[in-house]
Amino acid sequence: MSAAETTPRRRASLGRGLDALFGEADEADIAAAGTPESHRAPRSLPVEFLSPGPFQPRRKFDEAELDRLVESVKAQGVLQPILVRPVEGKTDRYHIIAGERRWRAAQKAKLHEVPVVIRPMSDREALQFAIIENVQRQDLTALEEAEGYQRLIAEFALTQEDVSREVGKSRSHIANTLRLLDLPDTVLAMLQDGLLSAGHARALLGCPDPEAAARKVVAKGLNVRQTEQLARDGRDQPPAPPRPVRDANLVALEEDIQRRLGFKVAIDATTKTSGVMRIHYADLDQFSDLMRRLRG
Structure with a gap:
C-alpha cells in the first residue's frame, strides 16, 4: 500500500x-x-x-x-x-x-x-x-x-x-524508544530478559561503557536514579590510558621460558639492559619442583 x-x-x-x-x-x-x-x-x-x-x-x-x-x-x-x-x-x-x-x-x-x-x-x-x-x-x-x-x-x-x-x-x-537499539547486544539481552527496565536502558545510553555499567547495575540492584548517577560518574572520569605495547621479543622469550620450566613467567624490562623476571607458582609443591629445576 x-x-x-x-x-x-x-x-x-x-x-x-x-x-x-x-x-x-x-x-x-x-x-x-x-x-x-x-x-x-x-x-x-x-x-x-x-x-x-x-x-x-x-x-x-x-x-x-x-x-x-x-x-x-x-x-x-x-x-x-x-x-x-x-x-x-x-x-x-x-x-x-x-x-x-x-x-x-x-x-x-x-x-x-x-x-x-x-x-x-x-x-x-x-x-x-x-x-x-x-x-x-x-x-x-x-x-x-x-x-x-x-x-x-x-x-x-x-x-x-x-x-x-x-x-x-x-x-x-x-x-527515545528507537535509541535503545544503539545499546550493545548484551545489554539488549538484559533488557529483553527483564534484568533491566526501559528507564535503566535509557540511562545506560550515556555511559562510556554501557555493557560494564549494565553488569554493575544488575549485580548491585541499582534503581534508575542510581543508574543515571552511575552514567554521570562515568562521563566525568578521564579515559583510561592506553595499555603500552609490549616488545614482541620479550613476549616470545616469556613463552619460551614457560615451555621449558612449565611455570608462568613474566618479564618486565625497566631499561634497555635491565629488568625483572618473575616466576609464578601455585603451591609449595610447585615451589619445591621449581627449586629442583633451578638447582639442576
Whole structure:
C-alpha cells in the first residue's frame, strides 16, 4: 500500500487502536477498506487453521500469565475474538494479527475452535495493528517495541513522525524508544530478559561503557536514579590510558621460558639492559619442583 493510498481518515482509525481492530470503527471506514460483510462479524475457526503472523513484534510470553489465562479460558472460553488475516494463496489458513496469547491459551485449554475476526490487510497494516494492540496492552518489552518501530521505518519507508501518527505515540517517545537499539547486544539481552527496565536502558545510553555499567547495575540492584548517577560518574572520569605495547621479543622469550620450566613467567624490562623476571607458582609443591629445576 502506497502513502497516497493511505488516507487521513484511514490513519485516524489505525491510531484509535483496539476500537478499530474489532469492529468499533466507522462503518464507512470498514466498507471503504473493501472488507466483505461476512468478515466483519466474529466467527469460529478451528485452532489449527491459525498460526502466528510474521509481523508479531512480541517474542516473549510470560508462562505464569499464560497459565492464568488458560484457567480463565477453561472457565469462560475466549471472550475477545482473535484478529486474523487470510494467508495469501492458502485455503483455510490465517495469520494472527492480534490475540496470539489467547490462541496459545486456547490450545492449552484443549479448545477446538476460537472466535476470530477476519480482516484482509497489507503487510504494513498487519505490523501496525500488532504494535498498536501490544503497546496499548503494555504486552511488549521495550526492546520489542523498539524493534517494531524500526521495522515500520525500515520495511515501509516511514519517518518517525509517520510512526508517531500511525501508532498514536508522541514523536519523542518513538525517538527515545528507537535509541535503545544503539545499546550493545548484551545489554539488549538484559533488557529483553527483564534484568533491566526501559528507564535503566535509557540511562545506560550515556555511559562510556554501557555493557560494564549494565553488569554493575544488575549485580548491585541499582534503581534508575542510581543508574543515571552511575552514567554521570562515568562521563566525568578521564579515559583510561592506553595499555603500552609490549616488545614482541620479550613476549616470545616469556613463552619460551614457560615451555621449558612449565611455570608462568613474566618479564618486565625497566631499561634497555635491565629488568625483572618473575616466576609464578601455585603451591609449595610447585615451589619445591621449581627449586629442583633451578638447582639442576
